[in-house]
Amino acid sequence: MEVVEQEKIVGVINEKFDGEILQTEMLYDFLTITLKKDKIIEVIRHLYQHPSTQFQYLTTLCGVHYPELKQIAMMYQLHNLVSNVQVRLKIYLPEENPTVPTLTPVFAAANWLERETYDFFGVIFQGHPNLKRILNVEEMTIFPMRKEYPLEDQTREDKNDTMFGR
Amino acid sequence: METPLSDRVVQTEEKEYSYLNLGPTHPATHGIFQNVLKMDGEVIVDAEPTIGYIHRAFEKLAERRPFYQITPITDRLNYCSSPINNIGWHMTVEKLLGLEIPKRVQYLRVIIMELARISDHIICNAVIGVDTGALTGFVYMFQQRELVYEIYEEICGARLTSNIGRIGGFERDFSPKAWAKINHFLVEFPKVLKEFENLMTRNRIFMDRTIGVGGITAERALNYSFSGPNLRAAGVDYDIRVAKPYCSYQDFEFDIPVGINGDVYDRFMVRQGEMWQSLSIIKQAIAKLPEGPFHATVPDFYLPPKEEVYNNMEALIYHFKIVMGETDVPKGEVYHSVEGGNGELGFYLISDGGRTPFRLHFRRPCFIFYQAYPEMIKGSMLSDAILTMSSMNVIAGELDA
16 A cells, blocks of 8 residues: 555544554555544544545454453454555454444444454444344353463363464 | 224234244255244345354364464355365465465466356356246256366365365366366356356346345445445445456456346346356466466475375475474464455454464455345345345355354
8 A cells, every 4th residue: 555545544534533543554455553442433434434535345343352461452444445445443442341332323234243243252332233142152151252261171181282282 | 892993993003913933944045044034914024133053163263273274164164165265365374474476376276266256156046046936047057066066176186165275376286187177167168157048037037036126225235345246236346356456367357247226136147247257267367377386485384295295304394394383474464355256255364473373353245244134125025035045145154154
């Protein structure tokens, strides 16, 4: 992505939300902007409406758990299909009680993606119309994609996994 | 005594809806989907889809597997076109590692991916035929799908869950027998596709059953993040092969078929058009196929051939290093997407330098566009709901990951 394009997107955010951007970096071919967590939905709405950005297509969103930081990151990927520009927005939520406003009023597609993120990471999306588990059984009490839940039972003694995997 | 008229009016206004469980296992849904339909007579008032019946925790599994062992997982996403998933995953890892892939590999991959797209669309369109009551076309088309599977078999040994290729290229070059089978397919398939088209596209019964059924506007489709043929049927020409060319797609001349109304008929026609385009791409790739190696020279990541592992010290060391996870993987965060059988299939990979991904997220097109299903079938008949689902090409494996 050209530098001009990057500066334009950053400029559009700064225009209305000065001081919200924590970090801007190019990760491979993808512009990634890390923001403060409070105004994320307003920023996305602004990028959606602003005539020079018009990010009106939500490619995907997902969570990432960082146990060392005790944080859960939320990643939103937006796409402007007309000028073919993509951007990734990231916010970090505390591991304990992660809450963020829902994106469903802006993108209908966010509905199930947010339910999936709730299902696997326990992120609470405030204002979501139907926030319940989607892929796992409803009786489940844990959020399985968090790193404290290893894939296999760690108390097993019949299998030595020191050489393979974590 | 007769009831007063005013009481009778009240009684008729109290509408009673009936609830119908469509699924989880129902022969007309082609997979395990449950929909609780709220019905007013035969008209659907509301639908509540439940998914997750075949959830297999792929994202969690992937966090424990080295990169080359994740390929078989991707097979089981959209199992109607698994080579596209495999190659998409390989390209994601290659992007992370910053590998330069030889032109020949890219062209061979294009051939395989377009064959996979054809076989994916064969299933979808043939099944639309079945759901409208035409079993004949289905039988003809499925014979052709068998030819595609025989090509896979010749290249990688597997049929449905193909696990095709490796990080860096292919495990072996295409054999003369494979080329013969591809050429045979290129001769035989257009005839059958033409016949199928003659059978369906201007058929009065088929047109009456599909035109104006299960439609969605371009605006709503974009808001629901549709991609692939379903989005193009609504009139948006978004195709990743053109928007973000990967694997040398920029070298080929092809059109993007688009529809207008986004209904079942348009989706059918878009897929039909795409099959013709895929055939043309395969022909161009064969005509322009460059000479060269069938894999990149990356001994750190490309598993050496087995006969060398048993006879050659160097190959044995590399094999051991790859399998035991001794090779360094760069830290990074990468997103790569390919045009899958039914839309934008994306891989979001975070590597922390370990032998397995720190996080791998699949952007599964089915999962994203299937949530529009209740909106699309509201106000239509039950039989149209089944037709709408089959025309959206929802694959349970991809939906539930």
